Amino acid sequence: MSKVLKDLLYSDDHEWVKKTKDNVVLVGITDFAQSQLGSIVFVDLPEAGDDIEKDEEFGAVESVKAASDLIAPVSGEIMEVNDDLVGEPELVNENAYEAWFLKVKLSDSSELDDLLSAEEYEDISE
Amino acid sequence: MNTDATLIFEKSRSGRKAVSFSDYPYDGHRPFEELDQSLLREEPALLPEVSELDVLRHYTNMSQKNFGVENGFYPLGSCTMKYNPKINDEVQNFPAFKNAHPDQPASSVQGILKIYHELANHLSEISGMAETSLNPCAGAHGELTGLMIMKAYHEKNGDYKRTKVIVPDSAHGTNPASTSVAGMDVAEIESTDEGRVKLSSLKEALGDDIAGMMLTNPNTLGIFEKDICKITDMVHEAGGLMYYDGANLNAMLGKVRPGDMGFDILHLNLHKTFSTPHGGGGPGSGPVGVCEHLKEFLPSPRVRKHDGDYYLEETNAGIGRVTFHLGNVLVWIRAYAYVLTLGHENIKDIGPLATLNANYVRELLRDDYQLPISSYCMHECVFDGLKDNPHGVRTLDVAKRLIEQDMHAPTIYFPLLFKEAIMVEPTETESKETLDRFASLMKAIAKEAKDNPDVLKNAPQKTPVKRIDEVFAARKLILSYRDYLDYKKDDEALDF
Numbered sequence: 001m002s003k004v005l006k007d008l009l010y011s012d013d014h015e016w017v018k019k020t021k022d023n024v025v026l027v028g029i030t031d032f033a034q035s036q037l038g039s040i041v042f043v044d045l046p047e048a049g050d051d052i053e054k055d056e057e058f059g060a061v062e063s064v065k066a067a068s069d070l071i072a073p074v075s076g077e078i079m080e081v082n083d084d085l086v087g088e089p090e091l092v093n094e095n096a097y098e099a100w101f102l103k104v105k106l107s108d109s110s111e112l113d114d115l116l117s118a119e120e121y122e123d124i125s126e
Numbered sequence: 127m128n129t130d131a132t133l134i135f136e137k138s139r140s141g142r143k144a145v146s147f148s149d150y151p152y153d154g155h156r157p158f159e160e161l162d163q164s165l166l167r168e169e170p171a172l173l174p175e176v177s178e179l180d181v182l183r184h185y186t187n188m189s190q191k192n193f194g195v196e197n198g199f200y201p202l203g204s205c206t207m208k209y210n211p212k213i214n215d216e217v218q219n220f221p222a223f224k225n226a227h228p229d230q231p232a233s234s235v236q237g238i239l240k241i242y243h244e245l246a247n248h249l250s251e252i253s254g255m256a257e258t259s260l261n262p263c264a265g266a267h268g269e270l271t272g273l274m275i276m277k278a279y280h281e282k283n284g285d286y287k288r289t290k291v292i293v294p295d296s297a298h299g300t301n302p303a304s305t306s307v308a309g310m311d312v313a314e315i316e317s318t319d320e321g322r323v324k325l326s327s328l329k330e331a332l333g334d335d336i337a338g339m340m341l342t343n344p345n346t347l348g349i350f351e352k353d354i355c356k357i358t359d360m361v362h363e364a365g366g367l368m369y370y371d372g373a374n375l376n377a378m379l380g381k382v383r384p385g386d387m388g389f390d391i392l393h394l395n396l397h398k399t400f401s402t403p404h405g406g407g408g409p410g411s412g413p414v415g416v417c418e419h420l421k422e423f424l425p426s427p428r429v430r431k432h433d434g435d436y437y438l439e440e441t442n443a444g445i446g447r448v449t450f451h452l453g454n455v456l457v458w459i460r461a462y463a464y465v466l467t468l469g470h471e472n473i474k475d476i477g478p479l480a481t482l483n484a485n486y487v488r489e490l491l492r493d494d495y496q497l498p499i500s501s502y503c504m505h506e507c508v509f510d511g512l513k514d515n516p517h518g519v520r521t522l523d524v525a526k527r528l529i530e531q532d533m534h535a536p537t538i539y540f541p542l543l544f545k546e547a548i549m550v551e552p553t554e555t556e557s558k559e560t561l562d563r564f565a566s567l568m569k570a571i572a573k574e575a576k577d578n579p580d581v582l583k584n585a586p587q588k589t590p591v592k593r594i595d596e597v598f599a600a601r602k603l604i605l606s607y608r609d610y611l612d613y614k615k616d617d618e619a620l621d622f
Contacts, residue, residue, distance in 0.1 A: 023204035064596045065539050089601065 002125060005097055009112060010121035011073035016097065023109055025098040027073060029061065032125040034096045040104040043092065045087040045101060050078050052104065054111055059101070061092070074111045076104040112116040129590045134184050135607045138174040154286070172608060176578025190592055193534055195404075199560050201487075202599075203506045203549025204346065205374045206398035213467055214401065214460035221481035223459055228451040234436050238427035238459075242429045242452060245462040246413070252391055252465075252473070253375075253413030254385020257422045261453040265400035268393025268412025269371065274445040275391055275416060275423040276338050276367050282423075282443075287364070288377035292331050292339035296321040296347065296432060296541055298373060300569070301340045310337055319348035321543055325359055332360060338367035343387070344374045346541045347499060348484065348549075350505035360390025367391060367420075372412075375399045377505035382476035390417045399544060400461035411457040427452075443543060480505040481516050483561060487550050490565035494572035498544050506555075512572055517579035521546040524594060527571050530586035535562060 004010075009017040014033035017025040024026055031057040034040065052058045054071040060069040080103040091099040106112070116124070158166070176184075194200065201205040218224065224237050246258040262268040273291065280288040290313040291305045302312040313336065315327040322345060339361045343351040351357065358368045370384040370392035376399045384392050396411040397404045404410070416424060425448045427438040465473070481504050488497070488507035495509035511521050525535035527550075537549040552561055574581050586592060604610050 039597040041597060061599075064600055066542060090597075 002030070002035050003097070003126065004030070004032075004118050004122050006118045008097070008118065009073075009115035010118070011071070011115055012124065013071040013073065015071070015073045015113055016112075017073050017112070018100070019112070020103075022110065023106045024079065025074060025076075025104050025106060025112075027102045027104055028100045029070070029092065029096055030121070030125065031096040034093050037061060037068065038065050039063055040089045040092045043089045043101070044076060046072050047087065048078050048081050051107075052078060052102070053056060061089075070101070073115060074104060074106055075105040075108055079103045079105050129362065130187050131590050133607065133610075134174045134181070136174060137176050137180050137184065140175060142177055144176065144178040145552055147162075153289065154546055169507075173301075181219060193529075198532050198534065199552075199556060199564055200534040201550045201552050201556075201564065202378075202534065202538045203348075203508070203551040204373060204540065205404065206373075206395070206551060206553055207534075208376075208507075208553040209400075209555040210403050210460075211464065211467065215462040217463040218456045224458060226455070228455075233435075238438055238452075238455060239429050239438075241378070241459055241462050243431055243436055245458055245465065246429070247496055248396060248465050249413055250415055251516050252380065252386070253372075253394065253415050254383030254384070254389075255392065256385075257421045257424060258394075258413050258415040258420040259428065260411065260413045260458045261425050261447075261449050262393065262414055263449055263454050265373065265393060265395045265397075265411040265412045266300045266484055267448065268302055268395075268414050269369075270307055271412075271414045271425055271445070271448050272369055272391040272393050272416075273304055273308035273310065273340075274448075275414070275420055276369065277310060278317045278423045278445050279367065279420060282339055287335050288337040291337055291369075292328065292344075292361075292366075294321075294323055296345060296348060296543060297304075297340065297343065298371060301371060303339070308383070308422040317345075317543075320349050320353055320501070322347045322349060323353065325353060325356065325360070328360060332364040334364070334365065334368045335362055336361070339388075340369040341485075342369055342371040342374050343384070344377045344504040344506075346374075347508050347543065348374075348377070348503040348551075349499065349501065350377075350504055354387045357390065362388065372399065374505065377477050379476045381477045385415075385417065390420060396461040396494060398458060401464045402460045403459045409454050409459065411454045411459070411580050413453075426617075450598065451505045471516040476554050480552070483552040483554060484550065486558070487552055487561055487565060490561070494569050495548065496546075506549055506551035508544065509543065509550075510544040510546040511548065512575050514572075515575055516577065518576040519579050521548050521583050523579075523582040523585065524548065524571050524575070527574070527582045528567060530588040531567055533567060589602060 010030065013090055014029050015029045016028050020026060040063050044060040046058050052075060054072055054075045056072055057069040058072045061068055061070060082100050085099060150163045195207050195209055201545055210298055222237060223481055226238060230237060236511055246260055249257060249258045262271045291312045292312045292315055293301045294317050295314050305312050313331050315331050316324050318324050345351055345353055361368050366478045367390040368388055368477060370389035372392055372394040373545055375394060379399060393412045393414050402411060424445040426441045426446055428441055430439045467557050484505050484507045488499040488503055493515055496511055496513050512519055521538045525538045528535045539547055540549060604613055
């Protein structure tokens with residue numbers, strides 16, 4: 001059974017969003033997503049300063065089994081990218097909720113209202 | 127079986143040589159003295175220093191570790207690993223073919239041009255197209271060529287906004303990749319549970335920005351796309367072209383023609399459907415066929431016939447050259463031998479026999495492996511892992527166990543629609559006895575999964591290299607001996 005953390009928001013595309021301070025969030029993939037992918041061998045991320053747009057692809061993760069696009073759960077400007085994941089993609093498998101991908105400054109904080117709660121996400125990720 | 131797994135670099139001994147280059151002038155020249163000294167390397171290249179016998183033994187032993195269709199059953203789904211008849215090799219080895227140079231004048235290679243012309247006509251007849259080019263050198267190269275033709279057609283009509291190609295989510299990965307390389311965007315559409323095109327998704331995706339649609343039939347799950355005529359009509363009405371990915375043509379070879387289903391452009395894989403060697407034994411060949419109104423866009427040069435003479439025609443309207451010459455000549459000569467050996471009548475037996483073999487395997491294994499699709503299959507069948515599986519044995523374990531028992535594993539984890547997919551394509555060239563033996567091995571593995579799962583999880587044991595650590599291999603790319611030395615320097619404790 002994969003883990004779902006109570007205090008996070010989730011997208012249908014199996015990403016989590018964590019509010020840090022006003023209008024700034026961390027984005028990663030869920031424990032369910034990493035368990036479905038299996039051992040992750042490659043993470044392809046955009047650069048700080050790039051913009052991401054909700055529901056558009058912003059990068060990719062590759063496991064031994066398959067490559068999957070990363071779909072932005074929110075829109076905004078990338079403040080920071082977790083470069084550790086490029087050298088050590090296994091961090092995502094070890095703890096999906098520690099291994100954040102992007103730190104994003106939201107362009108429209110109302111988009112957070114469209115995301116799923118932990119309970120709602122549990123229902124789609126059994 | 128020999129188990130020597132040392133690298134040729136590890137056999138190297140300083141100063142050992144297989145050949146001695148003399149100091150005598152070569153053809154009146156002394157290259158090392160005459161070359162501009164700035165062009166000479168300063169340090170010797172990192173090459174193994176070995177004797178001729180070392181080299182011979184190394185590669186002979188490696189070749190014996192290889193496993194091909196000539197060693198045993200090779201049921202890799204979606205790959206059509208059929209037997210490559212020896213008569214094909216005999217024909218391509220004729221000195222006039224083997225020793226021809228690509229830059230010889232057309233008048234001196236009339237026989238080769240005649241084969242090109244005739245094979246292209248046969249392939250057009252088999253696929254229902256108006257003209258075929260044998261120039262593309264592989265399946266993916268054929269896809270790219272076909273998509274460039276699609277693009278050139280719309281551009282000639284001034285229809286520049288048509289930049290999107292519809293690709294079903296169940297398609298082979300090459301389809302979206304080729305679309306991108308051709309400079310167009312992918313519009314992915316959802317499939318039904320059986321991997322068929324969902325007509326409602328297709329309808330939604332169609333519009334005046336659609337250049338066309340790529341499709342294989344039977345689809346990637348080995349299921350016939352029964353709405354195919356409706357699909358091609360819908361795409362045509364929206365102004366798009368239909369592209370046929372020939373990967374699965376074997377299922378209906380000589381029975382149904384893509385041209386008759388409404389496809390405008392297609393590629394064929396001679397290394398699948400037409401029995402030329404596949405994989406490391408290649409190279410491949412991916413002829414592209416088009417319907418009447420797209421002939422002018424075929425790659426240059428085209429082989430034409432006039433008054434009994436064959437000549438090369440450079441075309442200006444088309445997409446230019448996709449290869450320097452006429453593609454992989456010796457490969458399509460093999461396919462020519464195959465088509466003529468079979469002839470009109472026998473070629474019609476291929477699809478039904480391939481389909482019968484796949485359904486036979488499907489029936490034999492249905493009690494032990496999950497069948498996610500209820501209907502009969504075409505040339506290949508898909509299972510979704512073990513049926514009764516108390517110890518969580520994975521498809522990977524089943525495959526690893528099979529390869530130590532003198533059979534190649536089927537395709538695994540494709541199609542992506544099923545989590546533990548096993549895809550078996552026996553082809554028409556296997557006997558009932560071989561299929562029975564495969565089924566009995568697969569059933570024995572299913573029993574082991576219940577009684578003795580460790581045998582599977584630790585397989586293979588009998589091969590020269592045991593279970594490969596795929597995650598480590600993908601995370602730490604070591605693609606050359608130099609990489610290996612660098613890696614060893616970083617990690618002395620590395621155990622290979």
